[in-house]
Amino acid sequence: MRKFNFSAGPAALPEPVLYQAQQELLDWHGLGCSVMEISHRTAEFIAVAERAEQDLRDLLSIPESYKVLFLQGGATAQFAAVPWNLFGSGAKKADYIHSGHWAAKAIKEARRYGEVTVVASSEDRNFRYAPAKDCWQQSAEAAYLHYTPNETIGGVEFDYVPEVDCPLVADMSSSILSRPIPVDKFGVIYAGAQKNMGPSGIAVAIVREDLLHRAMAGIPRGLSWKVAADAGSMDNTPPTFAWYLSGLVFQWLKAQGGVEAMARLADKKSALLYEFLDRSEFFSSPVEKESRSRMNVPFVLADERLHKPFLEAAGEAGLLGLKGHRSVGGMRASLYNAVPLEAVVALVAFLSDFEARRG
Numbered sequence: 001m002r003k004f005n006f007s008a009g010p011a012a013l014p015e016p017v018l019y020q021a022q023q024e025l026l027d028w029h030g031l032g033c034s035v036m037e038i039s040h041r042t043a044e045f046i047a048v049a050e051r052a053e054q055d056l057r058d059l060l061s062i063p064e065s066y067k068v069l070f071l072q073g074g075a076t077a078q079f080a081a082v083p084w085n086l087f088g089s090g091a092k093k094a095d096y097i098h099s100g101h102w103a104a105k106a107i108k109e110a111r112r113y114g115e116v117t118v119v120a121s122s123e124d125r126n127f128r129y130a131p132a133k134d135c136w137q138q139s140a141e142a143a144y145l146h147y148t149p150n151e152t153i154g155g156v157e158f159d160y161v162p163e164v165d166c167p168l169v170a171d172m173s174s175s176i177l178s179r180p181i182p183v184d185k186f187g188v189i190y191a192g193a194q195k196n197m198g199p200s201g202i203a204v205a206i207v208r209e210d211l212l213h214r215a216m217a218g219i220p221r222g223l224s225w226k227v228a229a230d231a232g233s234m235d236n237t238p239p240t241f242a243w244y245l246s247g248l249v250f251q252w253l254k255a256q257g258g259v260e261a262m263a264r265l266a267d268k269k270s271a272l273l274y275e276f277l278d279r280s281e282f283f284s285s286p287v288e289k290e291s292r293s294r295m296n297v298p299f300v301l302a303d304e305r306l307h308k309p310f311l312e313a314a315g316e317a318g319l320l321g322l323k324g325h326r327s328v329g330g331m332r333a334s335l336y337n338a339v340p341l342e343a344v345v346a347l348v349a350f351l352s353d354f355e356a357r358r359g
């Protein structure tokens with residue numbers, strides 16, 4: 001029996017997608033083998049790849065002037081790919097907004113290749129909020145500004161897109177496809193698939209074409225957006241099964257009404273949970289109200305000794321993946337697109353019951 005899955009990543013996938021993959025697994029479209037057993041150079045797989053790209057373009061209204069790349073190495077490889085691809089012309093300087101765990105990793109990696117200025121940080125209040133829109137200034141020679149629109153571990157989400165003169169780079173791993181985005185305000189958007197897009201093993205980068213010519217000399221082939229773009233993301237063998245499965249998720253998203261429908265659903269799901277947490281005298285959200293994520297909802301119990309009994313009872317109630325990240329403790333419910341409203345209704349009912357019994 002499938003349970004309600006609040007895992008932060010790899011995370012829940014839409015049930016119809018899993019059924020379709022199951023149906024097609026042994027004999028894909030009459031080929032007599034699975035889609036992961038054929039060459040990525042076959043006309044059949046190229047059609048799968050192109051359809052996935054077109055569906056993603058449709059979902060996010062990606063302009064023609066952007067390349068859509070399907071890559072490996074997760075978002076973490078992109079932490080290095082960003083400076084490697086953008087520091088080639090100019091001063092090797094970049095601005096970063098520091099909003100928590102993932103921003104810190106991106107900053108640390110970029111510092112290996114150039115000079116990073118942290119133009120805004122929410123460290124003063126322990127990363128419980130997103131730095132405000134007008135509280136910082138871009139540096140003079142920045143090759144780009146990097147930020148993390150949704151901090152998956154802290155549960156902090158920006159409710160605005162930074163306005164800058166240099167290319168804006170965003171790590172959208174945990175919020176891509178959860179709402180419409182003005183792609184033309186960005187130079188580069190990247191995301192690992194395993195939160196809101198598909199299985200692990202594939203990442204997407206959406207890169208404005210003029211930024212394909214700014215790489216540092218000696219860039220490793222596997223990190224080069226230009227190489228990937230010129231080869232249709234097939235310079236080497238791509239993760240074909242993850243690409244195919246992400247494509248099924250894109251088709252499912254379109255059938256659900258696209259990212260507008262996902263945005264409405266995300267608002268509804270997260271509001272239901274935050275309203276409960278704010279009413280509760282036992283559970284609470286550590287994140288400041290204006291910056292609360294619609295995707296990842298960390299919460300704490302008034303009594304830490306109940307952590308273990310809480311997780312055990314949740315497991316028995318059919319609620320999976322509620323343990324918070326090891327770096328911060330507490331609990332976290334991730335409410336990605338594939339998590340249905342009923343799952344959140346069941347979670348709130350469980351929390352309410354647990355509070356009545358143990359709170």
Ligand SMILES: *Cc1c(COP(=O)(O)O)cnc(C)c1O
Binds near residue numbers: 009077150171
């Ligand atoms: C999960 C996550 C990452 C790391 O992704 P990998 O694919 O494991 O490299 C980076 N940034 C954000 C915002 C994430 O949520």
